[in-house]
Amino acid sequence: MDGVIDEQDLDAVKAMIGGAEAAQTELSDADRDGDLDEDDLDLIGRIIRGGPADVTLIDSAGRVVTVKTPVRRIVPLHMRHATAIIVLGGEDAIVGVGSTVHDRDLLFSNLGDLPSLGSHKEPDPEAIMGLNPDLVITFTQLSPIDHLDDKLPPKAALVRFDLSMAESLRGEMMALGYLLGGREAVRDYEVWYDTYMGTVSDxxxxxxxxxxxxxxxxxxxxxxxxxxxxxxxxxxxxxxxxxxxxxxxxxxxxxxxxxxxxxxxxxxxxxxxxxxxxxxxxxxxxxxxxxxxxxxxxxxxxxxxxxxxxxxxxxxxxxxxxxxxxxxxxxxxxxxxxxxxxxxxxxxxxxxxxxxxxxxxxxxxxxxxxxxxxxxxxxxx
Missing domain, CATH: 3.40.50.1980 (Nitrogenase molybdenum iron protein domain)
Known part of the structure; x- marks a missing residue:
């Protein structure tokens, strides 16, 4: 539960399976089948290696979401989400965008011709579903007419990240990096982020x-x-x-x-x-x-x-x-x-x-x- 999937997770889950680790975490059952076993170790290993896998995460709304990777078709509903995807190397997977992206040609010159899917406050679920996305990213707060949780099919994983709070931004970027397969891009961003934020903090x-x-x-x-x-x-x-x-x-x-x-x-x-x-x-x-x-x-x-x-x-x-x-x-x-x-x-x-x-x-x-x-x-x- 430190935000990084690595060998320490394998060691922790092995200890849980062996009974040496008393408390299981919410994500230790990696394949979400109700059993903590060798299948979970196998899945964690595939995620570490970057191979195809069902990745389960807790988004910023506290929801447990499983996303099938690698993600091929992404819908970001706000400019922050589109920016994060580009930073992490996933621009080519974006198939539709929200209005705040279309309003900013300077920043998103390569996304201007993509379908517009409404705004993050008033998304168009039917238009989103028509693009057959693997991943839809929007904000934590639900607007009165944001019914995406109810209207999107299970295949379209809905992840809610705000990408605005200092305590969660770094972890959200890391989680998106796992979904997009952009491990190196995540590391580059973290170095840049930590350099300047660390300087200010010090x-x-x-x-x-x-x-x-x-x-x-x-x-x-x-x-x-x-x-x-x-x-x-x-x-x-x-x-x-x-x-x-x-x-x-x-x-x-x-x-x-x-x-x-x-x-x-x-x-x-x-x-x-x-x-x-x-x-x-x-x-x-x-x-x-x-x-x-x-x-x-x-x-x-x-x-x-x-x-x-x-x-x-x-x-x-x-x-x-x-x-x-x-x-x-x-x-x-x-x-x-x-x-x-x-x-x-x-x-x-x-x-x-x-x-x-x-x-x-x-x-x-x-x-x-x-x-x-x-x-x-x-x-x-």
Whole structure:
């Protein structure tokens, strides 16, 4: 249960069969036939060798799912899932995509002609079934009309991965690597991920809690929102993970659970040193940074925030959801760390890391890092 299938698993299951290991894990019965025996050892060995096998995993919704490998036909219902598949070398197996992929030609130039299957919130089960997929990947949270669990046939394994939370992203990528047969690609991604995430973790680890930068994390408001409130992120999201990983103190953690509205007056009283806004109007589908800039200007010009240190010292930033979450969460983490502690991370260049990601993992022209709109002000500010 460490996320890696290796010789240690064979040793553990042998011990369980022999009675030396008292507690079986949820996945020790690898072939799911109700018996722990030599057949399980044989299956685990085939998975380690990368041969054809039924691989059973626990997805991020806590569901036990069995997937027949190698996977030949994949449907990712969100751009994060499509990105992960490309990073792990499975692009050629993608047969249909969700709307967020079609909306981002810059990032998914090779997938634009594939059938559109609705959105991750409103998928089209009939269209999905028509493609005869081996694997469908979507999010953990069920929307009111996401009936994929009931409508997809057993042959189409449905796996729910969020690819947004720091504690699960690495394991989700590893699990997908097993399904796609991309063991080497997984190792390459892990080295890249661990290098930058480890650097950030090491450097902020010595900062005492009372010395950490106080941050207000918020989401872009709709035009008809109450002007006296802000939408705050407190915990249990990939966005809040960025702040935690980068050594910030999220001021909303002691105010609310998860996320929700808070009074602008409360934000003023708490007086954060930095404000970071999350926007879904930028990203790889944006023509320019005008919408991100307008969002920041709205924060800077809000009378209810005019006395906040973050506004007075010009430490208000906006980051795109395209860029902050998913397999490229590493870039978002480095960027937030640089915003919070510019001197401590002066040697790290988030734009260069973005270019590295595009070239090495997405197999794209690294100059695409200069297109779209990912942060405001720019990464160099």
């Amino acid at each position: 450097r902020v680890s010595d900062i005492a809690e009372e010395d950490r930068v106080r941050v207000f994390l918020e989401r872009e408001k709709s035009a008809d929102s109450n002007p006296s409130v802000r939408w705050a992120y407190a915990s249990d999201t990939g966005y809040t993970d960025l702040c935690d990983l980068a050594g910030g103190r999220n001021i909303a953690k002691e105010k609310i659970d998860y996320n929700g509205e808070v009074e602008a007056e409360w934000v003023m009283e708490e007086n954060p040193e930095v404000i970071i806004g999350l926007s879904y109007n930028g990203g790889y589908g944006a023509e320019d940074d005008s919408l991100l800039r307008a969002y920041r200007e709205g924060i800077m010009g809000d009378p209810g925030l005019s006395l906040v240190d973050a506004v007075k010292s010009d430490r208000v930033y906006v980051i795109s959801g395209d860029f902050a979450l998913g397999p490229q969460m590493t870039i978002g983490t480095v960027l937030v760390a640089k915003w919070l502690y510019p001197d401590l991370f002066a040697d790290l260049d988030p734009e260069a890391i973005h270019r590295e990601f595009l070239e090495e993992f997405m197999h794209l022209d690294p100059d695409l890092a200069g297109a779209g709109a990912f942060v405001y002000p720019s990464m160099g500010v």
